Amino acid sequence: MIVMYGPPVGMLAASVWFVAVGQDAEGVILGLMGLALLLFNLLLTRPCRYTLTADTLNIRCGLMNETIPLERIRSAEKSSSILSAPALSLRRVCIRLDKGQRLVSPVNRDQFIEDVMESIPIGNGERVPWDLTLSEKE
Numbered sequence: 001m002i003v004m005y006g007p008p009v010g011m012l013a014a015s016v017w018f019v020a021v022g023q024d025a026e027g028v029i030l031g032l033m034g035l036a037l038l039l040f041n042l043l044l045t046r047p048c049r050y051t052l053t054a055d056t057l058n059i060r061c062g063l064m065n066e067t068i069p070l071e072r073i074r075s076a077e078k079s080s081s082i083l084s085a086p087a088l089s090l091r092r093v094c095i096r097l098d099k100g101q102r103l104v105s106p107v108n109r110d111q112f113i114e115d116v117m118e119s120i121p122i123g124n125g126e127r128v129p130w131d132l133t134l135s136e137k138e
Helices: 002-020 024-045 109-119
Strands: 048-052 056-061 064-069 073-079 092-097 101-104
Touching: 002 024, 048 109, 073 109, 092 109
Parallel strands: none
Antiparallel strands: 048 056, 056 064, 073 092, 092 101
């Protein structure tokens, strides 16, 4: 979050200083640039939520919206990967799919993993008990 929002907030603070010392044109230009960057970051990151339904996992982060059928999910495990993802923290969960993976950063990581693993259907429609399939990696 600091990396995403620090620079535009710093630009806005610097623009106020420029205006205060009489450099109005520079302050206004810097302020507009900082505001534009802040709004762009908000469009890409807000809202950031992960919704587990009866048969899908919905990942929403800014303009990105993805629905993953639970049948595609193979596992969910703790991760600290720095790869690009719809996640606003490095305290992440790696959701392994039949093809690929998704990284997310729910507020309560352990509860999210438990909920996902309990929701994954197995061959006959039953749900997988999470503690039998969860691989603990940190």
